[in-house]
Amino acid sequence: MAGYTCREDVFLHAEKISKIYPGTLALNEVSFDLLKGKVNVLIGENGAGKSTLMKMIAGIEQPSRGKMYIGSTEVHFKDTIEARKQGIGIIHQELSLFPNLNVYQNIYMNKEKTHGLLLDNAKHIEGAGRVLERLQHPLDLNARVGELRVGQQQMIEIARNLVDDDLKVLIMDEPTSSLSEQEVQILFKIMRELTASGISIVYISHRLEEIMEIGDHVTVLRDGQYVADADVKDISIPWIVEKMTGGKKNYPKRDRRTDWSQAETVLSVKDLCLPKPGGGYLVDHVSFDLKKGEVLGIYGLLGAGRSEIFECIMGMRPEHTGQIIKNGKQVKVTDISRMIAEGFAMIPEDRQGMGLVQTLSVEKNTSLSVLTRYIKGGIFIDEKKENEMVDKEIRDIHIKVNNKKLPILSLSGGNQQKV
Helix, strand or coil: CCCCCCCCCEEEEEEEEEEEECCEEEEEEEEEEEECCCEEEEECCCCCCHHHHHHHHHCCCCCCEEEEEECCEEECCCCHHHHHHCCEEEECCCCCCCCCCEHHHHHCCCCCCEECCEECHHHHHHHHHHHHHHCCCCCCCCCEHHHCCHHHHHHHHHHHCCCCCCCCEEEEECCCCCCCHHHHHHHHHHHHHHHHCCCEEEEECCCHHHHHHHCCEEEEEECCEEEEEEEHHHCCHHHHHHHHHCCCCCCCCCCCCCCHHHCCEEEEEEEEEEECCCCCEEEEEEEEEEECCCCCCCCCCCCCCHHHHHHHHCCCCCCCEEEEEECCEECCCCCHHHHHHCCCCCCCCCHHHHHCCCCCEHHHHHHHHHHHHHEECCCEECHHHHHHHHHHHHHHCCCCCCCCCCEHHHCCHHHHHHC
């Protein structure tokens, strides 16, 4: 494609981009136009290659094959600094913050203001406060980021990309995954302001209703390949689903006429309290019942105590008080292993920090919480049984991995979540 020039309405063109990981062809000759001043939605099932393509554009990784152009110039991003020089920023699916630094230090990391030879922290504090106010999310600027909830950290990640004036493209990889509906609407308001000022946005999400609300143009990937693209105004959710999955699928609706008051109670939480350091409660005398076969939704804004309720039930908060009653019998909540043995399981909001062991393989992460099932002779692991269970889980949940011995971090974010 010698002498290629992007169309007038295109900021960046990716031409036949391929990415090969050990044992995996993650992207296979994908071409993509990043439209100027638009919300460019990138969608596909887990492992479709969405995040991989964006990592190429943001300079986090480099293509195995293919080329990228801005205007009539071929560009090569060896790292994120090179991409940032072209005005390309990214909000990562896996948050890239420094947990031991405070809020304003994270927001200005690699963008530090100086006064002579010294850091100008007064400007950092002023700028960080201004951008968080714009996001309608005031935080203690001196708080350590590692002590904040995931949703708050996500807002800091967003703020990092809004403090500079040279932004031309903002890649948002599932930015609403830990945000409440109110916070999502605030984020959408900021996105509309950015596109109105000429900034292009790439938006990756699995929430189809969000895509229809905020998107301008949709590109669909499947199994690492380009499938289709269209303006949002010309398509519908069934069109997106069909392109993502490769066919029309019907999912039966659940019968909503069930009288849950008559159903068997399998879990009762009574008078659950979790004290807050310095006084008051993070969880304040909460009680609820869960019926057999019921999906019980717990809603609240960031900091309302949603995650803490589950942490108490799972034995992660030994300072809590109250009763956990399973099938009519009170459970003594001592630690996580005891609750797993009682049949409880939890998928945490912080996948990397709490859900996975990043140095282990896909296989070991899958079997880790139930290893006691495969002990023989008191100390040895029955690897045959372990392998059979892991293979079954990979098939049942459709985890896309060619070799279960590969590191867990070699999987896409969605497939890590399945593990």
